[in-house]
Every structure is written in C-alpha cells, then in structure tokens.
Amino acid sequence: xxxxxxxxxxxxxxxxxxxxxxxxxxxxxxxxxxxxxxxxxxxxxxxxxxxxxxxxxxxxxxxxxxxxxxxxxxxxxxxxxxxxxxxxxxxxxxxxxxxxxxxxxxxxxxxxxxxxxxxxxxxxxxxxxxxxxxxxxxxxxxxxxxxxxxxxxxxxxxxxxxxxxxxxxxxxxxxxxxxxxxxxxxxxxxxxxxxxxxxxxxxxxxxxxxxxxxxxxxxxxxxxxxxxxxxxxxxxxxxxxxxxxxxxxxxxxxxxxxxxxxxxxxxxxxxxxxxxxxxxxxxxxxxxxxxxxxxxxxxxxxxxxxxxxxxxxxxxxxxxxxxxxxxxxxxxxxxxxxxxxxxxxxxxxxxxxxxxxxxxxxxxxxxxxxxxxxxxxxxxxxxxxxxxxxxxxxxxxxxxxxxxxxxxxxxxxxxxxxxxxxxxxxxxxxxxxxxxxxxxxxxxxxxxxxxxxxxxxxxxxxx
Ligand SMILES: [Ca+2]
Numbered sequence: 001x002x003x004x005x006x007x008x009x010x011x012x013x014x015x016x017x018x019x020x021x022x023x024x025x026x027x028x029x030x031x032x033x034x035x036x037x038x039x040x041x042x043x044x045x046x047x048x049x050x051x052x053x054x055x056x057x058x059x060x061x062x063x064x065x066x067x068x069x070x071x072x073x074x075x076x077x078x079x080x081x082x083x084x085x086x087x088x089x090x091x092x093x094x095x096x097x098x099x100x101x102x103x104x105x106x107x108x109x110x111x112x113x114x115x116x117x118x119x120x121x122x123x124x125x126x127x128x129x130x131x132x133x134x135x136x137x138x139x140x141x142x143x144x145x146x147x148x149x150x151x152x153x154x155x156x157x158x159x160x161x162x163x164x165x166x167x168x169x170x171x172x173x174x175x176x177x178x179x180x181x182x183x184x185x186x187x188x189x190x191x192x193x194x195x196x197x198x199x200x201x202x203x204x205x206x207x208x209x210x211x212x213x214x215x216x217x218x219x220x221x222x223x224x225x226x227x228x229x230x231x232x233x234x235x236x237x238x239x240x241x242x243x244x245x246x247x248x249x250x251x252x253x254x255x256x257x258x259x260x261x262x263x264x265x266x267x268x269x270x271x272x273x274x275x276x277x278x279x280x281x282x283x284x285x286x287x288x289x290x291x292x293x294x295x296x297x298x299x300x301x302x303x304x305x306x307x308x309x310x311x312x313x314x315x316x317x318x319x320x321x322x323x324x325x326x327x328x329x330x331x332x333x334x335x336x337x338x339x340x341x342x343x344x345x346x347x348x349x350x351x352x353x354x355x356x357x358x359x360x361x362x363x364x365x366x367x368x369x370x371x372x373x374x375x376x377x378x379x380x381x382x383x384x385x386x387x388x389x390x391x392x393x394x395x396x397x398x399x400x401x402x403x404x405x406x407x408x409x410x411x412x413x414x415x416x417x418x419x420x421x422x423x424x425x426x427x428x429x430x431x432x433x434x435x436x437x438x439x440x441x442x443x444x445x446x447x448x449x450x451x452x453x454x455x456x457x458x459x460x461x462x463x
Contacts, residue, residue: 024135024216024360025333026294028281029128029352031080031220032274033073033143033227036304037313037326039271046308047258049272052279053298053330060296060332061341061379067348067390067401068302071317071324073168074145076301076349077222081127081146081157083353083370087393087448090457095119095147096168100178103232111180116167120147121157122457128353129158131362132218139209140164142202142222150187162186163205164222165198169230172198172246177230197248199225199270203277207284218356223277226270228305245270245307267307292335295359297352300327314425320392320399320410321425331379338380345385346401351375369454391447400444407440416440 038045042054042062069079074094075086086092097106097114106114121127129138139161140154147153148166155162165175165182173195175183183190183201193201206221231243244263251269252262259265278298285294303324304310305317315321329347331337350372357363358374377383392399397410404420415428416437430437456463 023293025335026213026216026285026290027136027218027356027360028285028294028296029080029218029220030278030296030298031077031143031222032271032298032300033222033224034302034305034307034317035226035271035300035328036307036310036316037300037323037328038310039300039304039308040328043328045311047255048268048308049254050275052275052282053328056278056282056296056298056332057330057340057342059334059339060330060337061343063329063331063347063379064342064344065346066299066327066329067325068299068327069349069392071302071319071392071394073143073227073301077143077145078121078125079371080301080349080352081121081129081220082125083350083357083364083372084125084368085350085371085391085451087451088369088371088454088457089125090122090459090461091120091125091146092393093395093460094168095145095459097178100230105179116177117148119459120149120152122459123151123156124457126364126368127158128218128220128356129154129160131158131353131357131364132360133158133362135216135360135362137161137209137213137215137217139206139217139219140222141205141209141219143168143224144184144222148184153184153187155186159220161209163190163192164202165224169227170198170224171229171231171243172224174231178232197246197273199223199273199277203280206277206281210281210284210288216360221281222301223274225274226267226307247273264308294333295336295356296330296332298328298330298332299349303327312424315412318394319412320394320397320408320414321412322406322419322423325392325399336376336380341379341381343379343381345378346387346390347375347378347385348372348387348390351387389443389447391444393448398444400440400447402440402443405436405440407437407444 041050042057068076070076075092078091082089097116138159140159142164144166145168163185170177170182226245229243229246245267247266247269251273252265255265255268303317310323313323315323354372355374373386378385389402399408406417408414416430417425
C-alpha cells in the first residue's frame with residue numbers, strides 16, 4: 001500500500017474506533033451527613049422540601065433498601081472510597097477527639113498529636129481517586145474525614161483537588177471544630193470563605209471545579225449538612241447544650257408554618273439549602289452540555305440522628321437498627337438509567353466503587369479484595385441484586401442481614417426480624433425461627449473470620 005493511502009486508511013480506522021468508544025461519563029458522588037432515610041420530600045412522610053433531589057429521583061432511580069457499612073461517619077465514608085468493609089480496610093471506628101465531648105479544649109501542641117491528626121485511612125488502601133487515575137480530573141469538596149495529617153489528605157490519596165474539612169465536623173460559619181480552624185485547600189488550612197455558610201462555600205467550590213474541568217471528572221461532594229454543628233452553647237461541659245444544626249435564618253423560617261420546634265426547623269432548612277446547592281450544580285452540568293452523560297449518585301453517610309425521627313424505621317445513627325444503617329439513595333444518569341424507577345433490591349455503599357470501576361473501564365490492583373459488585377444492571381431493572389448478605393460491627397454491637405432476615409445483638413437491644421414483613425424490627429422471631437437465627441449467627445461468624453484473615457490495616461488493629 002502506498003504511504004499516503006496507508007495513512008488515509010489508518011486515519012479512517014482510528015476515527016471509526018474513536019466513534020465506537022463511548023465517552024467516559026462524568027461522576028458526581030454526593031454524600032450528605034446524618035440525613036435520615038425518610039428525609040426526602042418525594043417520600044412524602046415529612047413536610048421536608050427537597051425539590052432537586054425529588055427531580056433527580058423522578059428522572060432516575062431511587063433505591064429503598066440501600067445500606068451503609070457503619071452507623072456513623074468515618075467508617076461509612078472509608079467504605080465508599082475503598083469499596084471495602086471497614087473491618088477489611090482498617091478504618092472501623094471514628095477518627096475524632098472524644099475529650100472535646102467533655103469540654104476539653106486542645107492546645108495547638110496537644111491537637112497536633114491527638115487522634116484527629118494521627119489517625120486516618122491506612123495509606124496502603126487505594127481510593128476511588130486512585131482507581132480512576134489520570135483518565136479523570138478528580139476532586140473532593142466538603143467533608144473528607146479520612147484523617148488530617150498530610151499523608152491522609154485527598155491530594156495524597158489519588159485526588160487532584162481538595163477544598164473542605166479534614167475532620168468530621170465544624171461550625172458551619174467559623175469552620176472551626178472546637179476552636180481549631182478546620183477548612184483546607186489542598187494540603188494547607190485556608191481561611192478562604194471564612195464566615196460563609198459551609199454549604200454555600202462547598203457549592204461555590206464544586207461549581208468552580210466542574211466549570212474548570214477539561215476532561216472527564218469525578219467530584220466527591222460531601223456536605224457536612226445536615227449534621228449538627230461542632231459548636232458548644234454557653235457551657236462546653238454540658239453535653240445537652242449544643243448548637244445543633246445550623247442554617248441561614250430564612251431557610252429555617254420557611255418551615256415556621258409546619259414545624260413548631262425551632263431546632264428541627266434548622267435541620268429541615270439545612271437539608272433544603274443543600275438541595276438548592278445540588279440544584280445549582282446540576283444546572284451547571286446541564287449548561288456544560290454534560291447532563292446526559294453524568295452519573296450522579298446521592299446518599300447519606302448514615303441514618304438520621306434523631307431530627308424528627310426515622311419512622312417507619314427503628315433506631316437512629318450509631319445503632320444497628322435499620323434507622324442507623326439504611327439511608328436514602330438516588331442514582332441519576334439520563335444516558336443509561338430509566339426515569340422514575342424505584343427499586344427495593346438489597347444494595348449497599350460497597351457497590352459504588354465496583355460500579356464506577358465498570359463504567360470507567362478501570363481496574364484496581366488484582367490483590368485488592370472488593371466487597372461489592374457493579375449495581376448498574378440492578379438499577380436498570382435488568383436483574384435482581386447479587387447481594388445476599390451484609391454484616392455490621394460497631395465495637396460490641398453486631399448485625400447481619402441475610403435475604404430479608406436481620407439479626408441484631410447490641411447494647412440497645414437485639415433479636416431476629418423478618419424485614420419483608422416487619423420493616424420496623426418490632427417482633428423478635430428468635431424463638432419461632434431458631435434455625436434461621438443460627439444461620440445468621442453462623443454467617444456473621446464466618447464473615448468475622450474472613451475479616452480477621454485479611455492483610456492487616458491500621459489504624460486500630462494491633463499488628
Ligand atoms: Ca454522618
């Protein structure tokens with residue numbers, strides 16, 4: 001073949017190949033903080049207003065049996081980022097300075113060697129950011145909560161951009177946690193946006209990140225809303241004297257007619273303000289012509305902490321009941337997912353990383369054991385969920401779900417429940433179904449053995 005003709009053929013072949021390869025989707029992974037399972041407007045059980053999230057659910061898929069791996073912030077988020085059980089990735093308890101709960105004020109020198117600075121996600125663990133690598137621009141905006149020492153921060157964990165808080169809570173306006181300034185840009189603490197309501201600051205940084213992107217992007221957007229602020233009232237030693245959830249006054253006032261309790265109005269207002277920020281971010285994605293091919297996932301990191309309750313679920317954040325572990329979840333991807341679908345298939349946050357792995361055609365190191373699977377076919381309604389069981393442990397509290405059966409053993413109670421008939425975990429069937437109880441206990445023990453046999457990870461395990 002003559003050189004010119006050969007070049008033409010090659011050129012034609014390359015353009016056919018290019019046309020055949022689907023464009024990589026953008027990925028917006030939104031995590032809210034302590035938002036209860038019923039706390040979406042579209043569920044209809046509360047007067048809470050979330051028009052953006054309702055629209056995403058109407059245009060996408062809402063999952064109603066979606067679980068996190070731990071009933072509070074840090075370990076739940078570690079699983080989202082690694083696709084692994086907390087007991088496998090090593091981050092199976094909170095990274096925080098508990099002494100602050102008793103009114104202790106850390107000096108800078110004390111804080112520097114405290115758990116909030118010295119603990120974090122084991123540096124051997126690989127994150128979503130590592131998975132996508134240079135194929136993507138990878139940003140983190142909001143609550144990181146995987147450790148604040150430089151080695152734990154997003155720029156060292158596979159991400160290109162970080163604006164947010166390193167620890168697990170702040171005052172929404174001063175951006176302080178118990179007197180320590182906690183907002184970062186990259187690896188350094190920053191006072192950019194000081195005095196700005198945190199949700200507003202996160203919205204602005206998310207908009208800027210998406211606008212500036214020049215290739216497919218992943219944004220891990222973690223609002224601290226609607227978590228209670230890390231601010232004391234007049235007496236720092238009074239555990240009951242906490243500021244609670246903060247939000248701009250007009251957002252709380254908008255609930256005056258329906259919510260008599262002022263603290264609860266602030267919780268609702270914080271959710272509505274977050275919903276509005278998500279709306280503006282979705283508008284920017286649309287303006288960039290990326291609405292069709294952006295996968296947006298929305299979830300809460302754990303169950304509601306008690307603001308208005310989690311009915312019909314039992315319990316709340318920190319417990320092994322459904323109210324602690326089952327969270328709201330929405331998936332939106334106009335190019336791939338059906339509109340207005342609701343699924344009760346058994347799914348968890350462990351499925352997020354494997355799903356992203358599949359749709360971005362990326363792979364982890366072969367020795368990395370993942371605990372979930374690609375859930376896209378389940379969300380599309382093409383098949384039932386591969387998940388047959390799920391296990392939890394928070395210190396001496398444990399739980400297992402196998403099929404529709406759930407076993408709980410915890411300081412706050414326990415029993416065997418059939419969720420298919422008893423979502424509220426009201427009727428203990430241990431005596432009526434001893435074989436089922438033994439089956440779940442054996443499954444939990446087997447899981448625990450598997451966790452013990454995995455390559456050890458810090459920061460808590462003695463190895
Ligand atoms: Ca949380």
